[in-house]
Amino acid sequence: MSLPVHALFFAAYRDLLGASRLELDLPDGATVRDLVEDLRGRGAPFDGLPAEPAVAVNRVYSPLSAPLQHGDEVAFIPPVAGG
């Protein structure tokens, strides 16, 4: 385990988890999908996150297949409702 990343949660996801930020350590080579599965595998309330949420890595929308780098910031983006 040597790939530290920051996970950010907003709006409904933050309310679900009761946290706006978590620090995680993932195996080398992990992707965004691995991060999502790690969280959902922790059981309630994390399993309330969607299996395929929209995410932004370092503030850019990214596919779940995106590989993670040391220190990346992964934001879980609930369906947006601006305007």
Add this chain to the structure above:
Amino acid sequence: MIQVSVQQDPIDPASVIEQVGHEQDGAVLLFVGVVRNHADGRSVTGMRYESFREMAVDVLEAIAGEAALHLGTDRIAVVHRIGELRIGDASVAIAVSSPHRGEAFEAARYVIEEVKKRLPVWKKEHYEDGSDEWVAGAVPPADGLLGGDG
């Protein structure tokens, strides 16, 4: 010149218009989105807007940049408000100026439609009975671009 802002302060539409305009422009357009008092048949008393602020600024700049590239005017200003809003408060304002009216209407329309698709902003509606709910929104495309379905 493109100018964007995500702010807690109330939106002053006149000041948003002042950010655009040029001697070569014959059209100045302002769109203002405001909080209405109903949603899906329920009475709404107010709204709380939240954002991933740093990213929202980036996305607004990207959206306005796309409008400028496609429509040939870079006199675009976009302001989105966050925080507690009351009925009638402006939540978003978009000002565009261009040589002719067509580009201004198209650019403003493009910006508001893209804001609704991919700006990382959320809103919680407050209802007359004291309850509140996050508004069901749009899933942004994973590539961040128009037409993506990832």
